[in-house]
Amino acid sequence: xxxxxxTDGRPRTTESRPGVAGACLRVEGVAFRYLHFELAPTSFxxxxxxxxxxxxxxxxxxxxxxxxxxxxxKPLSGRICLDGHDLGSLPQRRRAQCVGLARQDxxxxxxxxxxxFVRQGRHPHVGRLFESxxxxxxxxxxxxxxxxxxxAGRPITEISGGEFQRAVLARTLAQRPRxxxxxxxxxxxxxxxxxxxxxxxxxxxxxEDFVAVIVTHELSLAAEFADYLLLLDGGRCVRQGIPNRVxxxxxxxxxxxTPVLVDQNPSSGRPRVTWVMP
Amino acid sequence: MTLRATRRNVLSTVLLLSGALGIVGLxxxxxxxxxxxxxxxxxxxxxxxxxxxxxxxxxxxxRLPRIMLAMLVGAALATSGTALQALLRNPLADPYVLGISSxxxxxAIVALWMGGRVAAASPAMAFAGALLTxxxxxxxxxxxxxxxxxxxxxxxxxxxxxxxxxxLFVLSRLSTRDVRGTAFWLMGDLSVVTGVQLRLLLPxxxxxxxxxxxxxxxxxxxxxxxxxxxxxxxxxxxxxxVVYVLASMLTGLAxxxxxxxxxxxxxxxxLGRMVVGSDHRMLLPTAALGxxxxxxxxxxxxxxxxxxxxxxxxxxxxxxxAPVFIYLLRRARG
Numbered sequence: 001x002x003x004x005x006x007t008d009g010r011p012r013t014t015e016s017r018p019g020v021a022g023a024c025l026r027v028e029g030v031a032f033r034y035l036h037f038e039l040a041p042t043s044f045x046x047x048x049x050x051x052x053x054x055x056x057x058x059x060x061x062x063x064x065x066x067x068x069x070x071x072x073x074k075p076l077s078g079r080i081c082l083d084g085h086d087l088g089s090l091p092q093r094r095r096a097q098c099v100g101l102a103r104q105d106x107x108x109x110x111x112x113x114x115x116x117f118v119r120q121g122r123h124p125h126v127g128r129l130f131e132s133x134x135x136x137x138x139x140x141x142x143x144x145x146x147x148x149x150x151x152a153g154r155p156i157t158e159i160s161g162g163e164f165q166r167a168v169l170a171r172t173l174a175q176r177p178r179x180x181x182x183x184x185x186x187x188x189x190x191x192x193x194x195x196x197x198x199x200x201x202x203x204x205x206x207x208e209d210f211v212a213v214i215v216t217h218e219l220s221l222a223a224e225f226a227d228y229l230l231l232l233d234g235g236r237c238v239r240q241g242i243p244n245r246v247x248x249x250x251x252x253x254x255x256x257x258t259p260v261l262v263d264q265n266p267s268s269g270r271p272r273v274t275w276v277m278p
Numbered sequence: 279m280t281l282r283a284t285r286r287n288v289l290s291t292v293l294l295l296s297g298a299l300g301i302v303g304l305x306x307x308x309x310x311x312x313x314x315x316x317x318x319x320x321x322x323x324x325x326x327x328x329x330x331x332x333x334x335x336x337x338x339x340x341r342l343p344r345i346m347l348a349m350l351v352g353a354a355l356a357t358s359g360t361a362l363q364a365l366l367r368n369p370l371a372d373p374y375v376l377g378i379s380s381x382x383x384x385x386a387i388v389a390l391w392m393g394g395r396v397a398a399a400s401p402a403m404a405f406a407g408a409l410l411t412x413x414x415x416x417x418x419x420x421x422x423x424x425x426x427x428x429x430x431x432x433x434x435x436x437x438x439x440x441x442x443x444x445x446l447f448v449l450s451r452l453s454t455r456d457v458r459g460t461a462f463w464l465m466g467d468l469s470v471v472t473g474v475q476l477r478l479l480l481p482x483x484x485x486x487x488x489x490x491x492x493x494x495x496x497x498x499x500x501x502x503x504x505x506x507x508x509x510x511x512x513x514x515x516x517x518x519x520v521v522y523v524l525a526s527m528l529t530g531l532a533x534x535x536x537x538x539x540x541x542x543x544x545x546x547x548x549l550g551r552m553v554v555g556s557d558h559r560m561l562l563p564t565a566a567l568g569x570x571x572x573x574x575x576x577x578x579x580x581x582x583x584x585x586x587x588x589x590x591x592x593x594x595x596x597x598x599x600a601p602v603f604i605y606l607l608r609r610a611r612g
Contacts, residue, residue: 070509072508072509092508092511092512092513093511094511095511096509096510096511097511099509100509101509102506102509103503103505103506108501108502109367109368109369110367110369110501110551110556111551111556112501112555112556113555116498116555116556116557117502120498120499120502120510121510123495123498123499123510123511123512124510124511126495128492128495129492129494129495129559130283130284130285130559131284175510
């Protein structure tokens with residue numbers, strides 16, 4: 001059912017293993033229904049250090065799937081296991097210690113300093129009121145990893161879009177989760193920032209041994225940086241696997257209702273998606 | 279500017295502001311129709327060898343209760359405003375602007391109208407009025423599961439004006455003897471206070487302040503958004519319910535004894551944010567003590583500026599607060 005993945009982060013094309021050895025995240029048949037929207041049972045697995053991208057048209061259920069994977073939204077059926085723990089049965093605070101989910105569009109009206117914003121990521125680890133030196137250590141670490149040290153004192157309301165996305169990533173990193181979930185981490189970023197964001201996420205996942213799952217509309221970037229793709233359409237996962245398997249021009253043309261061409265990016269050898277003008 | 283929220287910084291801020299509050303309080307004791315020297319005030323407080331008997335009476339029976347009331351009410355309103363701003367994620371939220379004070383005032387007046395002679399009846403009814411109004415404005419200001427900033431403010435302003443109309447109606451049913459006093463009280467008045475009221479107010483306000491402080495770190499996370507807070511391990515619904523009840527309680531208690539004193543809940547947290555930043559572990563105590571200081575100063579102004587007559591203290595805070603509100607509103611749009 002699933003494409004096998006190696007643990008060094010690079011996808012393999014052979015079907016030599018029935019699951020991911022040392023799989024960290026196991027999503028088992030999660031389904032959801034809300035008013036007129038339905039997400040059909042979906043399963044996938046990912047190992048530590050891997051980057052999974054959920055792609056698909058607007059309204060196909062990408063963000064819902066991400067919320068379900070976080071364990072915060074209760075699925076109608078199925079379950080999510082992280083390191084062998086059923087996320088649905090973990091208490092909220094305990095879950096927040098191992099799962100971080102961040103959206104990019106949360107409006108901020110209060111002028112937190114960037115460092116304070118990132119420090120909020122420590123919330124599930126801190127006692128009732130005050131941080132420990134250990135918490136401060138991880139805040140500083142997250143700022144460093146995202147190149148935000150120089151901006152740490154600036155108000156979060158006065159930094160650029162690209163810097164804000166990095167601050168959101170830093171907050172999630174400071175949470176030290178085993179599972180990092182990001183909803184459209186590249187939205188509103190220029191191509192340089194987009195590549196920068198996904199490259200750091202990929203490197204950090206490998207370095208820190210966490211699983212990263214993102215929702216994105218950038219198909220070619222997903223192909224470039226993700227180990228594994230899930231293509232959703234109308235609440236169903238219509239295909240999943242390594243980018244080569246999922247990014248099929250015929251399938252994408254149907255799902256996105258516009259003709260596309262998939263070829264190889266000459267610089268990386270990864271699939272590249274191009275819109276074809278009819 | 280931001281001051282990092284550590285035990286030490288919180289403690290030094292509290293000590294510093296408490297000292298300032300003490301000085302402001304002592305200074306306010308000397309000012310009034312009869313000017314007293316600091317040493318007379320000191321002797322009056324200690325009740326030891328007063329050179330002038332009336333000085334002791336003025337200090338302990340007239341000015342001291344009034345100043346203590348101003349401190350309690352100021353702390354309550356400023357903290358309530360800070361908490362409401364976090365709850366509604368809107369830096370312009372204020373119990374007065376959102377009509378919550380009017381709801382509390384209506385509750386207190388209804389208690390008076392129904393002839394409540396029980397000391398706790400009017401605070402209890404004011405609390406109920408504040409609770410209902412907050413819930414009402416919150417529901418009106420919510421659009422598609424999200425709080426719409428301007429819808430919320432508009433809902434509050436309209437609610438306040440509607441409640442004022444109802445208050446006028448109830449006032450017209452009161453005997454003329456009560457009307458003048460009640461009208462003055464409505465505009466914010468700290469001149470009438472009994473020892474019983476103070477003894478009732480002090481522990482309840484202290485309890486609500488402590489409760490909100492206990493939740494101060496959760497309030498920080500709530501500013502990021504409800505979803506974000508939930509993903510950071512905060513039980514959002516429970517937090518919102520508790521904050522909502524405590525903020526309404528503070529407004530209700532303050533209004534029941536002092537009427538609708540406006541803009542304190544807006545002005546003081548805003549000043550506080552400029553000095554210590556947005557972290558509630560710093561901001562809440564700063565707002566509480568700052569609110570106490572500002573209201574003691576405002577009330578001193580109210581009772582001296584047109585002496586021997588008096589202004590309602592609500593007029594003083596509104597003159598200072600309304601321009602700040604407009605400034606913040608324009609800046610938020612820009």
